[in-house]
Amino acid sequence: MASSPDSTSPKPTFTYPTNYTFPHHRLQRVMKDSSKTPIVLVACGSFSPVTYLHLRMFEMAKDYVRQNTDFEIVGGYLSPVSEEYKKAGLLNAAHRVAMCTLASEETSTWLTVDPWEAFQSYQRTAVVLDHFDFEINTILGGVKTAEGEARNVKVMLLAGSDLIGTMSEPGVWSYRDLDHILGRYGCLIVERAGTDMDQATDSLARWRHNIHIIPQLIQNDVSSTKVRLFLRRGLSVRYLLPNPVVDYIEDRGLYQDEAPTEKGKERRDSISTPKKDVPSAS
Template sequence: MADDMSPDMTLDDYEFPTSRLRRRIQSEDRTPLVLIACGSFSPLTFLHLRMFEMAADYARFNSSFEVVGAYLSCVGDAYKKTGLVKAEHRINMCSLAVQQSSWISVDPWEALHSEYLETAKVLDHFEEEINGKLGGVETPVGKKKCRICLLAGADLIQTMSTPGVWAQADIDYILRNFGAFIVERTGTDIDEALSTLQPWKDNIWVIQQLVQNDISSTKIRLFLRRDMSIRYLVPEPVVAYIEENGLYDDDGAGSTGSDGKGKGKSTNAPGESGGVASSSAA
């Protein structure tokens, strides 16, 4: 795995991944864009990957941006969310999922921190690495700084509009300095979510889901606890990794609150249904 994470990796070993970041654009009229998806990714699903493709299409047809790269940034173990397996597993699953992508990378920097990092600090990290250290990308008229934008589902914007969930200063900092590409999600009233974010409306781009998809990591974990198949809901290498490492077995093995290494519990092929789940699996 190009961006995999071993248990003993530290920030001292860290190198920012640039192999899939395009370093030149041909149009002098377009602004290079890098999309950043922050989250638990426990586990990553096809919808997470699909969001990048939808955002790239939207940017190409509806904006003056040109996508030059994209990154998955996994939250660290200090987040302590229910169902959060250890960072090394989540980084490795994400890396497996993007093996076939030419433009989506996995950055372990956030996950390597022992303390929780706010999204604003993570976006600052990408700004520094891409525009500070690399100086942006080449264009026919010289180097241009990349626009760093958050990529998220509409449920995130809904939390931003919910009093007490986000610090107002962080919302202002993120939407004023970076902006967000937001993918509509089933069950989220996007208009209501955006109603309190009008001061930053010019930095929010809403992407319609033309093919409805409501896969979530929560549902994947529920299926696994019930010994149900997750095949074709997450990438096949991720299915195999979950099985091999015994992840999400009652959210125990491999979790941030467990020291167990975990072992596969099923003799079926990875992700295959084991038949009707017993009543105790619900």
């Protein structure tokens, strides 16, 4: 059973976009197996544009969780980053949220897009996870077992192994954020070619029990950066992205005039933002 937040911790406070409502229409409110711990997967990123690999990560995580853990997934969320995260190739929030919504609603039965992060000032990953924890466990009251017992949901970050690579580099992430993300919440990391997972996890040994490595059995190196390059060159991106997303891009002529991505701009989180303490709420 997921532990409850420390009662001595200050009550979290958050800012909210105009007319925002937390989307929970696909959140499974009753567990199938009361012997397991309910979890929600959260993938934070630019999603500019969302690709099949982004979606595939959730399916790989589902298989891993079912076969290797005592967790039960009750929801999966894509959380597009704010426009204020200054990054080459970052389309405006409205387009990215729309594409993620098309991808999740039309190709999946359990994934959802949460626009909370996208439509406001930049929010660190630690704060984003706090937001999900607050909305699901405090506002909605968590989930219930088939017997009617209330359970808190464990929020977990889902990401590619490049994230763990940056977390293991000294000075990139603040220690307090790392402890909050990996200690309080935990993460599921999908292996990618070129990342030394053993070295990365050795550097994060304190939280190793809360880091789950998911093998990528079929290699897939599709990335948003490569997709944008194809679009600039007038090449087809069908079957790299969900068809509704391809249609959305083509209908609006997106990514045609983007400047080439600057080297080193692909990291999402503390690399380009000053290290701060986690407030009361890549």
